[in-house]
Amino acid sequence: MGTKGSANRQRIVDAADYLFYSRGYNQTSFSDISDKTGIPRGNFYYYFKTKEDILAAVVDARLIEFKDMLKCCENAASGPLERLHALVQFPLQRETQILQYGCPIGSLSSELVKDQDTEISQTRLTAVFDLLKNWIEEQLNKLGQSARGDDIAKDLLAKMQGIIIIANVYRDAEFLRRGINDIQSWLNQTLSH
Amino acid sequence: MGTKGSANRQRIVDAADYLFYSRGYNQTSFSDISDKTGIPRGNFYYYFKTKEDILAAVVDARLIEFKDMLKCCENAASGPLERLHALVQFPLQRETQILQYGCPIGSLSSELVKDQDTEISQTRLTAVFDLLKNWIEEQLNKLGQSARGDDIAKDLLAKMQGIIIIANVYRDAEFLRRGINDIQSWLNQTLSH
DNA sequence: TAAAAAATAATACGATTGTCTTAGAATAGG
DNA sequence: CCTATTCTAAGACAATCGTATTATTTTTTA
Numbered sequence: 001m002g003t004k005g006s007a008n009r010q011r012i013v014d015a016a017d018y019l020f021y022s023r024g025y026n027q028t029s030f031s032d033i034s035d036k037t038g039i040p041r042g043n044f045y046y047y048f049k050t051k052e053d054i055l056a057a058v059v060d061a062r063l064i065e066f067k068d069m070l071k072c073c074e075n076a077a078s079g080p081l082e083r084l085h086a087l088v089q090f091p092l093q094r095e096t097q098i099l100q101y102g103c104p105i106g107s108l109s110s111e112l113v114k115d116q117d118t119e120i121s122q123t124r125l126t127a128v129f130d131l132l133k134n135w136i137e138e139q140l141n142k143l144g145q146s147a148r149g150d151d152i153a154k155d156l157l158a159k160m161q162g163i164i165i166i167a168n169v170y171r172d173a174e175f176l177r178r179g180i181n182d183i184q185s186w187l188n189q190t191l192s193h
Numbered sequence: 194m195g196t197k198g199s200a201n202r203q204r205i206v207d208a209a210d211y212l213f214y215s216r217g218y219n220q221t222s223f224s225d226i227s228d229k230t231g232i233p234r235g236n237f238y239y240y241f242k243t244k245e246d247i248l249a250a251v252v253d254a255r256l257i258e259f260k261d262m263l264k265c266c267e268n269a270a271s272g273p274l275e276r277l278h279a280l281v282q283f284p285l286q287r288e289t290q291i292l293q294y295g296c297p298i299g300s301l302s303s304e305l306v307k308d309q310d311t312e313i314s315q316t317r318l319t320a321v322f323d324l325l326k327n328w329i330e331e332q333l334n335k336l337g338q339s340a341r342g343d344d345i346a347k348d349l350l351a352k353m354q355g356i357i358i359i360a361n362v363y364r365d366a367e368f369l370r371r372g373i374n375d376i377q378s379w380l381n382q383t384l385s386h
Numbered sequence: 387t388a389a390a391a392a393a394t395a396a397t398a399c400g401a402t403t404g405t406c407t408t409a410g411a412a413t414a415g416g
Numbered sequence: 417c418c419t420a421t422t423c424t425a426a427g428a429c430a431a432t433c434g435t436a437t438t439a440t441t442t443t444t445t446a
Contacts, residue, residue, distance in 0.1 A: 008393080024307040026219045030434065040395055045436065102303055109362055110295055110303045114217040129362055154359055154368055155375070162355025166347055169302050169322055175347055182348070201423085223404065233425055238406060 009047045011037050017058045022101050059124045070135050080139035088183050102168040106161045143191050159183050202240045204230050210251045215294050252317045263328050273332035281376050295361040299354045336384050352376050
């Protein structure tokens with residue numbers, strides 16, 4: 001089995017991941033990925049049958065990235081509440097990118113719901129949201145919030161998405177920090193009983 | 194001065210407005226607009242020099258739409274708090290579209306921050322957000338919240354964007370209604386003192 | 387090391403993109 | 417009514433899109 005090939009495949013996915021994030025899926029062409037990797041445009045067909053296949057691979061890659069992030073949150077704290085706080089604070093580590101390009105899943109999702117053809121990848125994208133939602137619910141369960149777990153998890157995701165959208169539109173780092181702070185206060189208030 | 198011409202121009206803008214919302218700006222071609230209006234593709238150049246000019250016209254149209262919406266909120270209620278509630282409730286009137294395509298300004302804005310070339314229209318888009326923000330601040334001023342007006346206005350916008358994003362991703366009408374309800378509770382709580 | 391498989395390079399394909407031109411039709415004002 | 421202007425129809429334009437093919441080189445396996 002070729003090991004060189006899968007390395008090049010990964011380079012394509014990495015370049016596409018970055019470009020889909022910074023320019024958007026539909027605004028990224030094969031030529032763009034070719035320029036960034038040095039791999040000839042026509043060669044992509046060897047690894048991926050269609051552009052949507054590349055998208056699927058990128059979404060899979062982001063799934064892994066977010067799983068790593070959640071693992072990181074689990075390692076950073078032992079208690080469920082502290083882990084939730086770690087999750088909420090994560091955008092601060094990506095402040096520059098967040099302010100420039102928004103949320104890696106939120107913005108891609110917003111773009112893809114408008115594509116009628118890419119239904120397959122759309123379901124994959126909600127899978128990323130579900131990954132986060134399930135993890136949040138897991139922490140809430142440990143805090144005895146199993147009843148309203150689904151609602152609170154969605155609320156938390158909505159709050160984070162909203163903060164990121166506005167911070168992105170106004171390129172307002174201060175608002176991002178304050179917004180995340182407010183979410184943490186809300187978390188403490190909601191989960192103390 | 195020709196009156197027929199400006200009518201056709203308006204038809205182009207209307208079709209583009211709908212298509213940009215339902216499919217996205219970059220996923221809408223001149224051919225799409227041509228198909229929807231029956232106006233030959235090559236004819237657009239008579240009214241608009243570039244595609245971005247059409248975008249600018251669409252953004253202007255949405256500015257007017259949102260101004261109308263704000264006027265509608267002003268007519269619906271006499272007090273500033275009630276007017277804010279009217280604004281918050283507005284997405285419920287567009288429930289179907291919101292669930293399908295998201296927010297008309299939020300989603301377009303998310304798409305355009307990623308375009309490096311369309312800076313001009315990007316500033317126009319923040320103008321739509323500013324329109325809302327200024328109106329909200331205006332109501333807050335009347336409620337004696339002039340000090341934290343900017344912060345609260347951004348918070349309100351963020352909350353609405355977040356709710357709409359999640360409701361859109363999960364196509365969850367119930368969450369949309371509950372989320373808006375929660376925003377109203379938050380409004381009452383924040384502005385009562 | 388020889389045969390098989392995997393990977394690379396380069397290019398061609400039809401379709402579509404946004405842009406632009408031009409000839410003619412409709413409509414206006416004098 | 418005639419001229420000038422505004423508008424419409426149709427299509428050409430180069431560039432780029434995603435896709436596909438083929439010949440060749442590299443790597444793996446036996």
